[in-house]
Amino acid sequence: MSRPAVDPRTCPTCGDPLRFEILDDERFLVVWSCLNCGLVRTTEPT
Ligand SMILES: [Zn+2]
Numbered sequence: 001m002s003r004p005a006v007d008p009r010t011c012p013t014c015g016d017p018l019r020f021e022i023l024d025d026e027r028f029l030v031v032w033s034c035l036n037c038g039l040v041r042t043t044e045p046t
Contacts, residue, residue: 013037 009018011034018032018041032041 011037011039013039 009020009032010016011018014034014037016034016036018034018039021031021033023029023031023042028043030043032043033039
């Protein structure tokens with residue numbers, strides 16, 4: 001109850017905090033990357 005089960009800003013693989021980078025401000029395209037294990041995730045609407 002004290003900590004959330006799923007945090008979109010946390011790496012699903014190793015649990016480290018993800019770093020985000022805005023690629024396209026108008027289209028709201030964001031890349032999330034984990035410095036620890038190298039996981040890369042992109043987020044875009046639809
Ligand atoms: Zn990771």
